[in-house]
Amino acid sequence: MTFTAANCGSTAPPPAAPFDPDTGPLVPDAKKISPDTIVHKVGYNGRPGAFADVACRMAFPSADRIAMPSLETAIASTVRGEVDRILLPCENSLVGRVPDVHRIVPDSGLHIVGEHFQRVEHCLMAPAGTTLASIRRVRSHPVALGQVSRLIAALDLEAIAAPTTSHAAELVASRADPSEAAIASDLAANLYGLNILKRNVEDDPHNTTRFYVLSAEPQAIEHKTQLLTTIVFRTQNRPGCLYHAIAGFADNGINMTKIESYLVGGQFVPSRFLCEFEGDPAIPEVADALDILARHAREVVVLGTFPMASRHLRNRSEENLRSWGTKPPAAFRWSNRQQESESPR
Numbered sequence: 001m002t003f004t005a006a007n008c009g010s011t012a013p014p015p016a017a018p019f020d021p022d023t024g025p026l027v028p029d030a031k032k033i034s035p036d037t038i039v040h041k042v043g044y045n046g047r048p049g050a051f052a053d054v055a056c057r058m059a060f061p062s063a064d065r066i067a068m069p070s071l072e073t074a075i076a077s078t079v080r081g082e083v084d085r086i087l088l089p090c091e092n093s094l095v096g097r098v099p100d101v102h103r104i105v106p107d108s109g110l111h112i113v114g115e116h117f118q119r120v121e122h123c124l125m126a127p128a129g130t131t132l133a134s135i136r137r138v139r140s141h142p143v144a145l146g147q148v149s150r151l152i153a154a155l156d157l158e159a160i161a162a163p164t165t166s167h168a169a170e171l172v173a174s175r176a177d178p179s180e181a182a183i184a185s186d187l188a189a190n191l192y193g194l195n196i197l198k199r200n201v202e203d204d205p206h207n208t209t210r211f212y213v214l215s216a217e218p219q220a221i222e223h224k225t226q227l228l229t230t231i232v233f234r235t236q237n238r239p240g241c242l243y244h245a246i247a248g249f250a251d252n253g254i255n256m257t258k259i260e261s262y263l264v265g266g267q268f269v270p271s272r273f274l275c276e277f278e279g280d281p282a283i284p285e286v287a288d289a290l291d292i293l294a295r296h297a298r299e300v301v302v303l304g305t306f307p308m309a310s311r312h313l314r315n316r317s318e319e320n321l322r323s324w325g326t327k328p329p330a331a332f333r334w335s336n337r338q339q340e341s342e343s344p345r
Contacts, residue, residue, distance in 0.1 A: 049188030112304025248292030
C-alpha cells in the first residue's frame with residue numbers, strides 16, 4: 001500500500017497521525033502557503049467567455065485570468081509556477097462528474113485548496129438576424145448540451161459538440177450561418193458579438209457547476225470554517241473490501257459527502273474511488289479513519305483539505321423543487337417556433 005499526502009491539513013501539529021510501515025506517517029509535515037496569499041494569476045481551461053472564465057472572475061476578481069487550451073496545459077502551467085491557481089470544473093448538479101478531471105488531478109501533483117460553486121446560466125445565441133425559426137443546429141460543450149436537453153427537444157435541433165462553450169460561440173460567430181446557434185454564457189455573447197435569443201435555457205434553474213481550486217503547494221488551514229478533505233484510493237476487487245476500508249469513517253462519526261468509483265488503466269472494474277468527507281486529517285477521529293482505510297487499501301492519495309463552501313450552495317432548496325415539480329421552467333414553454341428573440345444585452 002502506498003500513501004501520498006497532497007495536503008496535510010491544519011497548521012496545528014497532528015496528534016497521533018496514522019502510520020504506514022512502508023511509507024511512514026500518513027499525515028507528514030509539508031510546506032504550506034498562507035490562506036491570505038494574494039493570487040495574481042489564475043488559469044482555466046477554455047477561451048475567454050467560457051463558464052470557467054466566469055467562475056474565475058467571481059472567485060478571484062482582482063487576478064489576471066489566463067486561458068489554457070487543455071486541462072493538461074492548465075495543470076502544467078501551475079506546476080511550473082506560471083499561474084498561482086487554476087479552476088477546474090469537477091461536477092455539475094445536472095450531469096454529474098465532469099469528464100477527465102477525476103482521472104487527471106490525482107496524478108498531477110497539485111493540491112486542492114478550495115472549491116467554488118458557479119451558477120450556470122446558459123444563453124441561446126446566434127449571429128444578428130437569426131431567429132428561433134431559422135435555427136437547425138446548436139453547438140456547445142457536451143456537458144452544456146446535456147444541460148439544455150429540453151430546449152434541444154423543443155426546437156428539434158441537431159446538437160453538435162464543441163471543445164468548450166466559448167469555442168462554440170466563437171465558431172458560430174465566425175460562420176455567420178442563420179441556421180446555427182450556440183449555448184454559452186452572456187459574457188461569450190458580448191465577447192464574440194452574438195445576439196442572445198433566449199436566456200436561462202438550462203433544464204433546471206438550480207444548474208450549478210462546482211470547481212476545484214488547485215495550487216502547486218498545499219494551503220495552511222485555519223479552523224475558522226468547516227473543512228472538507230478529498231482523497232482517492234484503490235482497493236482489492238473482492239467482496240467486502242470497500243466496506244471494511246471505509247468503515248472507520250462511520251465508526252468515528254465522520255460525514256462522508258461523496259464516494260464514487262471510476263475506471264483507470266483500461267480496466268472494467270471500479271479500480272479507483274474518489275471520496276470526500278468533512279474534517280481535517282490532523283484531528284484524531286479523521287486520523288483513525290484514514291488509518292483503517294490504509295489497512296485495507298492498496299493506495300491512498302490525499303488531494304487536499306480546504307474550507308467548505310456555504311452549505312446552501314451544496315444543497316438544493318426542497319421548497320423550490322416542490323414548487324417546480326414536473327412543470328418545466330418558463331424558458332421551455334414555447335408556443336411555437338416563431339417566438340421573437342430577446343434584445344441582446
